[in-house]
Amino acid sequence: MDITIKEIAKLAGVSITTVSRVINNSGPVSPKTREKVMSVVAEYNYIPNNSARNLKSTKSNSVALLVKSIANPFFQKMINVIEQKVALRGYQLFIQNVNDMQSELDMAIQEAQDKNLQGVIIMGGSFNYSANELKRLKIPCVFLTVSAGKEVPLDSYSSIRIDDEAEACKAVEYLISMGHKRIGFIYNAPLDKMTPNSLRHKGYLQALEKHKIPFDPALVATDYSVASGYDFGFKMMNQLLMKNKDMTAVFAFADTVAIGAAKAVLSRGLRIPEDISIIGFDGIEEAEYFHPSLDTISQPAEQMALSSVELLFDMLKDGQTKHLIYESSLLRRGSCAPINN
Amino acid sequence: MDITIKEIAKLAGVSITTVSRVINNSGPVSPKTREKVMSVVAEYNYIPNNSARNLKSTKSNSVALLVKSIANPFFQKMINVIEQKVALRGYQLFIQNVNDMQSELDMAIQEAQDKNLQGVIIMGGSFNYSANELKRLKIPCVFLTVSAGKEVPLDSYSSIRIDDEAEACKAVEYLISMGHKRIGFIYNAPLDKMTPNSLRHKGYLQALEKHKIPFDPALVATDYSVASGYDFGFKMMNQLLMKNKDMTAVFAFADTVAIGAAKAVLSRGLRIPEDISIIGFDGIEEAEYFHPSLDTISQPAEQMALSSVELLFDMLKDGQTKHLIYESSLLRRGSCAPINN
């Protein structure tokens, strides 16, 4: 085992209380005692044991950020912002990945207990949390990019998201406004849960309906069995192109997928946007650096991340919850063009 | 505070020992006692406190993966592999991001103590670890993509990496073999530390020297003050293009940077590879899905990740250390072409 506070105390010829005071700057210690202790601490590379600390103390100035699929590029920039803002408040931030198999809420509950967290931000996930589970998480919680779902009382959490359905609808209407009627859609969402992706699907359908464009299942590509990403977009787009010779535009539910789709188009010798218009969703850097840069529905990621921290500390302060729905912006960068025939 | 083992014991009408036995499957418990305890545990959503558990220093079957800059796309796929392989061994894996300001080794030491880790994999970072610090980390440690540096005894850690210098040299020689002589280089490495990136810089110089191509500082773009990424590559490439009208090829030290650079080329209406050949390094998915797909020096990421887990468990088993240097492969995908004038 490593060196403990007890041994440091003995080596410095003081009590453990004094050592504790020195390392935590709590309570009064005479300068020369402090110095003595410090030197011993340095000499033996003493590091306090956090488990013991958490066990004893009830307040640690720390919050956690749980990210459902940290590999998601869209989340990356939000993570950076949150990291900075939390640090600015003098709090420590624990960043944890939550994989597909794990329950983010369960992890939050566990971590909250282990680390005496003051609050949690949960990024990604679904809209299906139970009021009961959320109640077990006794600390303030902010959902980022989703809300907790209908059954959960609004005053038990805060949330920040966009209106995925409306924004997706906007994307498709943008294509429609350019004369497109045969509009493909690529998406991937679990069947059993409500996620932002499911809402984007709804948005696609809504736009078609609104503009009296008949829905054609052949124009929709999806595959629950695989993870979405570049290759997913690539494969799905190839399917769409094979099946629909008259398709003139495609809406991909995420930028990564849009990139894969765009690659499929270009690889076949087709042109963007002359032959196929493509629009994505999220607003990640990769879509901008693709060539041609892809049009997209861009979420105000930095702003959302920033707000998540603010809402969390609002809750910490006076328990006030808030539910923000941000506007996304349609970025026209040239991957969509009016239909030309 | 949350419910504790003591309260569960009381509610179930048994001792805490029995509860402990039930939840850990240690020691004998009669079926009906077990059932009784389980039901109380379930009813009250009891979750054992990990801090308290760790305090008892009962070797928890867990290892940690510390990632220097988890946002790095190249690391992402390795993380997935490691996650799976560790799980297969029945160990729990803690994944931790280490940002630029933090010392990965210090974090490892801290975590090892707090969580009773059995071992650590450190991904990324530099070649400058001190033997002393490594000694303070008393558990097996595997460095992935770097080694610990010259002063550290080889039997105190394991490592897996590639020969960055030789591979970078290979990339440049590939360009040279196609007749290129005015070859730009974009890179970014801290001045005070030895990193894979510094080695790639060396490789660039080495290739030039080997083929008697005069070194021209105007062909090298770097900027220590910013983080490297797409935008970095974009900016640096624009600088290079402005300064060197006769440049025919560029080697970017990382694929992300190569993508930004390629975007700069295409944005100016130049063609790849007809006007400028571009080659990157790492072998990330993004480079493949860029259009045109970018040539690159591809590291065997999955294999390296897999080996890192194996080496860690080798060390756990019998203390054997090993130092592997993998071969990278040159992926020719069409972003480089023979010079044509």
Place this chain on the structure above:
DNA sequence: TTGTACGCGTTATCAA
């Protein structure tokens, strides 16, 4: 098969 009691490393409450 079950329970009692101690200690893990730390902080906090007293009293000196």
Place this chain on the structure above:
DNA sequence: TTGATAACGCGTACAA
């Protein structure tokens, strides 16, 4: 300005 000492929640000898 210092120092005993009691918790914190849990696992585990050792007893029963």
